[in-house]
Amino acid sequence: MRNISTAKLLIIIFISNIMESILAPYLIGFYINLPLAFLVFSLAIYNSNYNSNPLFAFLSGFYLDLISSSPFGINAGLFTMMSYVVNSYANTFKLFSYIQICVFFSMSSIFYIGFKNLFISLENFSYLVLFFSFIFNTFLFLLIAMIRYYFPSKAIKYD
Amino acid sequence: MSRVKPTSGTKFLYFLCITISGFLVYLDIKHKSFEGIKNYYQSFIISSSYLLKSSTVDPVIFLYRLTKDKSELINENKQLKLEIDKSYISNFIISRDSKFFVDDESIKRFLAINNINEIFQLAKLEYFDTEMYMCCSKHRAFIKTYKTNNNNNYIGKPVLNYMGLIGQIIYSDSVIEVLLLSDTDHVMPVMSGSHFCNAKGSGKPGKIICTYNNKLWQDKISIGQEFFSSGMGGIYPRGILIGKVVNIREVDESFTELDINLISSPIASNYVGVLEGI
Numbered sequence: 229m230r231n232i233s234t235a236k237l238l239i240i241i242f243i244s245n246i247m248e249s250i251l252a253p254y255l256i257g258f259y260i261n262l263p264l265a266f267l268v269f270s271l272a273i274y275n276s277n278y279n280s281n282p283l284f285a286f287l288s289g290f291y292l293d294l295i296s297s298s299p300f301g302i303n304a305g306l307f308t309m310m311s312y313v314v315n316s317y318a319n320t321f322k323l324f325s326y327i328q329i330c331v332f333f334s335m336s337s338i339f340y341i342g343f344k345n346l347f348i349s350l351e352n353f354s355y356l357v358l359f360f361s362f363i364f365n366t367f368l369f370l371l372i373a374m375i376r377y378y379f380p381s382k383a384i385k386y387d
Numbered sequence: 388m389s390r391v392k393p394t395s396g397t398k399f400l401y402f403l404c405i406t407i408s409g410f411l412v413y414l415d416i417k418h419k420s421f422e423g424i425k426n427y428y429q430s431f432i433i434s435s436s437y438l439l440k441s442s443t444v445d446p447v448i449f450l451y452r453l454t455k456d457k458s459e460l461i462n463e464n465k466q467l468k469l470e471i472d473k474s475y476i477s478n479f480i481i482s483r484d485s486k487f488f489v490d491d492e493s494i495k496r497f498l499a500i501n502n503i504n505e506i507f508q509l510a511k512l513e514y515f516d517t518e519m520y521m522c523c524s525k526h527r528a529f530i531k532t533y534k535t536n537n538n539n540n541y542i543g544k545p546v547l548n549y550m551g552l553i554g555q556i557i558y559s560d561s562v563i564e565v566l567l568l569s570d571t572d573h574v575m576p577v578m579s580g581s582h583f584c585n586a587k588g589s590g591k592p593g594k595i596i597c598t599y600n601n602k603l604w605q606d607k608i609s610i611g612q613e614f615f616s617s618g619m620g621g622i623y624p625r626g627i628l629i630g631k632v633v634n635i636r637e638v639d640e641s642f643t644e645l646d647i648n649l650i651s652s653p654i655a656s657n658y659v660g661v662l663e664g665i
Contacts, residue, residue, distance in 0.1 A: 277390070279391065279393065281400075282397060282403075282404045283404065285404070286407070286408065294425070294428055295428070297425055297429070299412050299415040299421075300411045300412065300415045300420075300421045300424075301407070301408040301409065301410070301411025301412040301413075302408070304408040305405050305408030305409060305412065306408075308401055308404040308405050308408060309405060311401075312393065312398075312401045315390065316392055316393060318390035319390060319392075347416065
């Protein structure tokens with residue numbers, strides 16, 4: 229996902245949004261929320277060699293707002309914030325271990341879920357969901373990060 | 388390649404984007420300002436997915452259903468045919484229940500005593516040599532029941548179709564052999580009023596011959612007179628119409644021979660019933 233083109237990213241966000249809506253009813257039974265589209269976008273800007281434009285993040289979020297029927301501006305704002313944080317600490321991340329990065333992304337996703345719940349459905353806001361989602365997302369990201377060690381050819385291609 | 392930190396200009400742009408986002412969220416939640424755009428998008432997605440589905444998936448599903456419906460229809464047709472044949476035989480028995488059984492209670496008692504669920508077993512004609520039937524004296528039919536009897540104990544049981552009795556079982560294994568009424572080896576006691584005689588198979592299709600001592604039975608027999616099963620042989624139920632007299636011959640001064648045309652034909656239906664017992 230390094231330096232992915234805008235068109236590709238939008239298509240991937242679209243597919244992620246569909247997958248998210250399919251998975252959500254099953255995962256919520258285990259108090260887990262997995263914001264796939266947000267994580268895909270975060271990974272894209274994290275992996276990019278260049279700082280992304282704030283307007284790019286804003287419009288990507290705006291696009292997600294449109295396809296996910298969220299209130300307009302909520303994803304746009306959160307994507308912009310995420311883009312700012314990632315761009316600001318892009319060089320600092322290089323000093324972090326994989327576990328720390330996984331925890332950072334997991335925390336970001338928890339912030340995203342909590343913030344979104346506060347705006348869209350306050351009655352669904354649950355600390356239990358945030359807690360379980362944090363644990364689940366952290367382990368999921370660790371698992372994904374480990375893949376490159378099990379498939380070295382991919383690591384060589386990207387590193 | 389290292390990434391530079393956002394400059395103050397970029398930071399301002401970030402701030403501006405976030406502020407606009409907040410303003411948009413406020414507008415949307417408070418005033419539902421973007422409902423039209425969302426609805427337009429949703430209707431576009433629904434209509435395009437509908438069009439896509441109707442042009443790609445639906446034709447495939449239609450073709451699949453077409454083939455499936457056809458095979459389902461064929462199977463349903465076969466099943467219905469089977470049920471109709473079964474009902475024909477049931478009707479034959481029901482319309483003559485007084486001949487098979489005295490009343491409903493005796494039917495129930497008989498079924499209960501013998502642990503029988505149905506009074507006949509539906510069977511399908513497996514093999515029938517029509518040439519042999521038309522030319523020669525050996526008239527046999529080979530049938531197979533739908534429900535397998537553990538004992539295969541069908542020997543001696545009468546076989547009927549929707550027209551009437553056609554014969555009795557003489558061999559019972561995986562395939563059941565039926566000795567037809569017109570076979571020369573078959574003998575059946577028949578009666579007409581107070582007149583009794585033993586009808587033997589003629590070896591000709593649909594015909595049996597009854598020879599009797601005219602000194603013993605002096606009643607006048609006429610052409611077209613109906614003959615019924617007498618039940619004296621212990622195989623067939625009493626009082627079932629077997630056939631009508633078509634020819635009367637004097638063999639000698641003591642014996643008279645009757646040609647009786649059978650009312651039922653074994654080739655009338657592919658489905659027959661094996662009567663459980665009488």
